[in-house]
Amino acid sequence: MKVEVPYSKTHWNIEIPDKNLVGVLESNASNFVTDLTQEEIVSRALDNPIGSKKLEELVIGKKNMVIITSDHTRPVPSHVTLPIMLERIRKVNPEIDIKILIATGYHRPTTKEELIFKCGKKVAENEQFVMHFSKQTDTLTKVGILPSGGELWLNKLAMETELLIAEGFIEPHFFAGFSGGRKSVLPGVAGAKTVLANHCSKFIASDNARTGILQNNPIHEDMLYAADKANLAFILNVVIDSEKKVINAFAGDRVLAHEEGCKFVTSLAKVDKVEADIAISTNGGYPLDQNIYQAVKGMTAAEATCKEGGVIIMIAACNDGHGGQSFYDNMAQASGPLEVLKKVLKIPADETIPDQWEFQILARILSKYTVIMVTDLCDPNMIKAMHMEHAHTFEEALNRAFDLKGKDAKIAVVPDGVSVIVK
Template identity: 35%
Template sequence: MVKISLNYGTKKMVAEIPEKNYSGTLEVNEPQGVKDPAADILQCLRNPIDYQPLDRLIKNEDNIAIIVDDHTRPAPTKIILPPILEELKRSGISKNNVNIIFGCGTHRKVKEQEAKNLLGENIAEEIQWTNHDCEAEDLVYLGTTSRGTRVELNPLVVKADLKILTGDICYHFFAGYGGGRKSIMPGVASKETVTKNHCMLTHPKSEIGVLEGNPIHEDMVEGAKLAKPDIIVNVVQNTRKEIIKTFCGDLESAFYEGVRFLDSVYRVKSDKADIVIVSAGGYPKDINLYQAYKAIHNALPVVKNNGAIIFVAECREHTGHEVFQEWMEKYSTAEEMKKQLVENFVMGAHKAYYLAKALQKAKIYMITEIPPKKLEKVYKIIPVKSIEEALEDTFNTMKKDPKIKVIPHGSAILPC
């Protein structure tokens, strides 16, 4: 037997696979984390890509807006912020002139304790921070993109003299990649702006790992440029959540360099298998099904048609989006959902569409905290208590000796 260990929330889930069925674990030869992340970030701030160093951009009385990721993202904000704040202080900026804005997009607000965990207690107590509200009445209209997206943004960002975007560069299943421009759009944009941008997800180029010709990405860049951000501070992390490289500088140049680096490590070739066992990678990547779905999406190129995916995701906040649930209850096929999305895009419905498409290719089993009846009735996913239970069922319904592939970090690796 081959023993495997997968992240489940903040814990580990261990299982055994018959050796004759085991077809390997999809892993990468990823770098170790940098020894001194703060020093690495500081060095990048002083030597940015295609941009001036941060200290040359600042005037003493400037108001600074720093956009950070919310609780649904794994960005190491508490590590990224101190070097930035150090540079601001060195340049004569008072902490009273700094606003930290959680780029929640259309997600719920970050709770106070979550903010302390994300920012670090000292920063959370000493620096002003706020949640972006996508439905606030004081959002500022900056213009309309060439694709017809009205760009309405958080006033604290628009009015700031200096805008700093932070986050991590990772794979995103319809924007191509996270990071860079996403801090602005959807991060601090209106619900209307985000909805119009995301409605292009049925376009064939709106796909994970694709930027060229991807209308969502290109629209995001165009919208973000209207805000005139000054500098991005983005990192790439390994699957142990360690920073392996930092990218600071111009909105596009630094982001694209980070994308190239990410691909050099995490875009991997894989043969197909009858059964794929995949973990979202643990908390916060498996905070809810709405977020954890990315791992299923990344496993689809590996699983054979009519195969099975065994999904390990705690989902302590269960499914994570009301519209996601409503559409799974209302529509029975991906084709029905696609038609409705094209005619009238609704945030949250896109996840239902993607899941419905995934279910057309493979049977999905899941180990999770989502109530079993709800998981099966609403989401058409088979609830199981263990990986072994799922394997027993698949072995009974599939051909003799099906091949099994394991993906421990489904949200981080892009099979091709």
């Protein structure tokens, strides 16, 4: 069987022997049919906000506002959404001062080239963009204490504006349950200290901090608190398919609109696990598969369907390298994943170190599975140093997996690991 999988900005066709294949676990998002254009879908959501006044009503009488938008690591189609929102805002309030705050969270700043790719040339070159820097304390203000006990530090611009809104997209998230909604604030525009406290080892280890789970998820509860303290007044969250096209949108109240969006995503993304000896996954292609750090997300989908002791084949370009120095160092400097887990579980919440959550989850996976990273755009030595195997091609990886698990091994394919909820 041939299966098309995303890789960077292109696709690969991989072949799986029919006798070995036990399942292709795919979101139904690619099969979701609508007669509406992307622009019409977004406009419909803005015309029918959930639990909120319309955006146009909220901006009347305001002198300034901030729109939080995602950074380069998220495939939010801002070239579709932002022009529509900006036009609606200025139609009722032409003089309002609008600043667009890039929610970098704990990531590096977004480049101008990435901004143009994400937002479109017109918006990127004509609007006021402000980059969030989580470690620049003079740009942050303390606004409270999280339910977890950590200090809540948020971007001053977001806190001081008359109206704060956010755009984003909703997909399954490997420890926050779902992306979107409240995540624009925490970790999006939160201080480094706050992000670290929210991503502590105790929370990451919680059985409720998993893909598709919001109820009793301690990470989600912190995020809700942060969005409330920031007075996030309105959200526009889209749902996209494998081609990064908008197939649905939800606007309105930061909690209610997000919850409706999560229900819709669940209806498309939930797939039944199969018992596999070898699980193949991707990180959905560009921009999510640019580094090893992000690729851990796609691995968790394979983890959910692979038998313990099995092999995970992870197809991700990782052209941007490891994605976090602390992430790399803590994996590479350890003798193995068990040493990493032993160390991380002893770290108190208020002493969480950068990228801890990511190497904790990677170590969890590596303690139970052999991971073969497939890429021809990343240094193999970097991958090997992080206790994974490397293959330049899928065929090479599959042959290695057969060597480990036998020629009769059962294989499951997750063409887009970040788009599914495997149960």
